[in-house]
Amino acid sequence: MGTNWKEEIISYPEGRLQLFKGGDGPPLLILHGAGGNPGWLNYHEMLSKSFTVYAPSHPGYDKSDRIPWVDSIPAVAHYYHGLILHLNLKEITLFGLSMGGWISAEMAAMNQTPFKQMILVAPVGIKPERGQIAELFTSPRETVQNLRFYDKTQVEDYENIFNRELTLEEQKIERGNREMAASWCWQPYFYNPNLQHYLRKVSLKSLIVWGKQDYIVPVECADLFHRVLVNSEVKIIDRCSHIPHAERPREFLDALTSFLKA
Amino acid sequence: MSVQVFWFSEEPYSYVDEDLLSKHQTESYFTLPNKHFDPEKAHGLYKNYYEQYRQADEVGFDGIMTNEHHNSWWCMKPSANISAAALISTTKNTKIAILGNIIPVTGNPVKLAEEIAMLDVMSGGRIISGFVRGGPVESIHANLNPADNMERFQEAHDLIIKTWTSEGPFRWEGKHFHHRIVNPWMKPLQQPHPTIWYPGTSSVESVVWAAERGYAYMSIGSTYEVALATNKLYHETAAKAGHKTGPEQYGFLIRACVADTDEAAFELGRHFMWNEKYRFRGPMEHFDPPGYRSRESAKVNAKRVQPGFGGWSYENLVELDQIIVGNPDTVVRKLRKYHEELGAGNLIIYGQEGPMPHRSVMRSIELWGREVIPALKG
Incomplete structure (x- = not known):
């Protein structure tokens, strides 16, 4: 983990927002998944070599204040459109993982002007046609942990990062x-249910990354996103479930690098 | 001290046995396949349960309590109001305590207000209207977002009370419920509205919620010691809020049965342990889904929620007076602890469980009416 970053609490607009920020260059906004903000990881560090990385915690998550009107994913998307205006960010690379991918897609559909390109990592937001999104809320923690990975032995420091006793x-x-x-x-x-229709007007250059054996959000959804995002490409990572950055870090970083260089 | 005695049964589907449960309900609350439900058998059980209610009415119970649960083999009542409607025509005198309507899961609190008013009018003012949030599993059954449960409970409550007490038509534009015209023809017979009960087990928030509104609090699954604490908190909070206090504002639900001898009652009472260890089996996430408990009330270090008897044996529970069994004299003596020492003005007798023989339950009800209730009131 590098030292090229800091954690800030900024006041915007009705409450405090936790933000991890680091690097130099054009802005890159990382929107985390349903589990919460994991902090500054290897891929943040890698991206911060070419971008100024902004990794906020969504309202109500982690150390960010809950904001009453932010009560749905489209409301979160509106909230972040406000934030990027407030921070005066332009030519943004939008980067969303899982639930953060859904927020990113809603943001692009609302107004794609502030964005240069978009990376979606196993996003939810579109209903699978054949499979189902796994039950997360009423399943035991152990069950969910097992779904997140294809093979936990591939995950560096798994026990310490994903399976330790929480304080x-x-x-x-x-x-x-x-x-x-x-x-x-x-x-x-x-x-x-409307997201696919909204996304048809999004012309952003986009990368869709998915684990081939995603046990949480079926990989068939990669194609559903690809069909409606006219300027998108898909990268499927083998031997990988829902957390590519932890399970197949090399392939994940390679996919990002080649997309961002192109 | 005056005491009101209520009869209660979960109306269990008593054919579910340990064999079946050990195969299907080891991991989850929701996995016992409903192909094991036989409607013919259920019909026979309903006949027994309603004969028991009729008898409770005739022998002098002050009231009958009913309730609602979903996906449960141990309670065949998916609608509290349908149950109450049937009780109205089964009984002549008893109050009917609905404890309660699961108001967050309804999409239409105004219809609920109308239904309860209708029950009150039909019964000649015999309805006690309880409001509940429902167990977490009720939220999951209805696919109601558990994070919305408390907010919807509050708003549905406010709308129902306004529907009963304000002149219509009025408009309601809340967060979860929207009605352009609220003007139901049906209003409750009891004015301004039926007595409201609110149940709880141990949560401080529940006690305070009831006390601050002047609603009677019913302790429906706590130990005697916890009940002493909630009783004290209830009366202090109600007094501070300027509401009436007193035994009629507090109730205690207790499993209890009577037989001609202590020995016979002890054997009959064993049925209270019917499938107890399976009733709430499942992962913590079924009983504590995200957002159901407020961030303030959540005890984050609680690894497992432990509803039910918490693993105590029948003998222990009888010894601790958590289950009361005996001949009429024994039961009267043991119950004094609850209505005299604890100060519960309402005793809700959970008097039937699982495969208790119908004849024994009928005899128990007869003894309650002929001997126990008069002695408690005397």
């Missing part, structure tokens, strides 16, 4: 994060 403070945060995810994604379950 009371961390449990409290995790509980709050689960509450936010439920309040935004309970019904319809992790998708917006």
Whole structure:
């Protein structure tokens, strides 16, 4: 983990927002998944060599204040459009993982002007045609952990990063994060039935990354996104479930690098 | 001290046995396949349960409590109001305590207000209207976002009370419920509205919620010691809020049965342990889904929620007076602890469980009416 970053708490607009920020260059906005903001990881570090990386915690998540009107994924997208205006960001590379991918897609559909390109990593938001998005809210933690990875032995430092006993403070945060995810994604379950139609007008150059054996969001959804995002390409990573950056870090970083260089 | 005695049964589907449960309900609350439900058998059980209610009415119970659960083999009541409607025509005198309507899961609180008003009018003012949030599994059954449960509970409550107490037509534009015209023809017979009960087990928030509104609090699954604490908190909070206090504002639900001898009652009471260890089996996430408990009330270090009897044996529970069994004299003596020492003005007798023989339950009800209730009131 590098030292090229800092954690900030900024006041915007009705509450405090936790933001990890680092690097130099054009802006890159990372939107985290339903579980919460993992902090500054290897891929943040890699991206910060070419970009100024902004990795906020969504309202109500981690150390960010809950904001009453931010009560759905489209509302989160509106919230972040406000934030990027406030920070005066332009030519942004939008980068969303899982639920953050859904937020990114909604943002692009609302107004793609502030964005240069978009990377979606196993996004939810579109209902699978054949499979189902796995049950996360009422399944035991162990079950969900097993779904997140194809082969845990591929994950560096798995026990320490993903399976250690949480402190009371961390449990409290995790509980709050689960509450936010439920309040935004309970019904319809992790998708917006209109999203595909909204995305047809998005012409951003986009990369869709997916684990071939994603046990949480079926890989068939990669094609559903690809069909409606006219300027998109798909990268499928083999031997990988829902967390490519942890399970197949090399392939994941290669995919990002080749897309961003092109 | 005056005491009101209520009869209660979960109306269990008593054919579910340990064999079946050990195969299907080891991991989850939701996995016992409903192909094991036989409607013919259920019909026979309903006949027994309603004969028991009729008897409870005739022998002098003050009331009958009913409730609602979903996906449950241990309670065949998916609608509290349908149950109450059937009780109205089964009984002549008893109050009918609905404890309660699961108001967050309804899409239409105004219709609920109309239904309860209708029950009150039909019964000649015999309805007690309880409001509940429902267990977490009820939210999951209805696919209601558990994170919205408390907000919807509050708003549905406010709308129902306004529907009963304000002149229509009025408009309601809340967060979860929207009605352009609220003007139901049906209003409750009891004015301004039926007595409201609110149940709880141990949560401080529940006690305070009821006390601050002047609603009677029913302790429906706590130990005697916890009940002492909630009773104290209830009365202090109600007094501070300027509401009436007193035994009629507090109730306690207790499993209890009577037989001609202590020995016979002890054997009959064993049925209270019917499938107890399976009833709430499942992952913590079924009983504590995200957002169901407020961030403030959540005890984050609680690894497992432990509803039910928490693993105590039948003998222990009888010894601790958490289950009360005996001949009429024994039961009267043991119950004094609850209505005299605890100060519960309402005793809700959970008097039937699982495969208790119907004849024994009928005899128990007869003894309650002929001997126990008069002695408690005397």
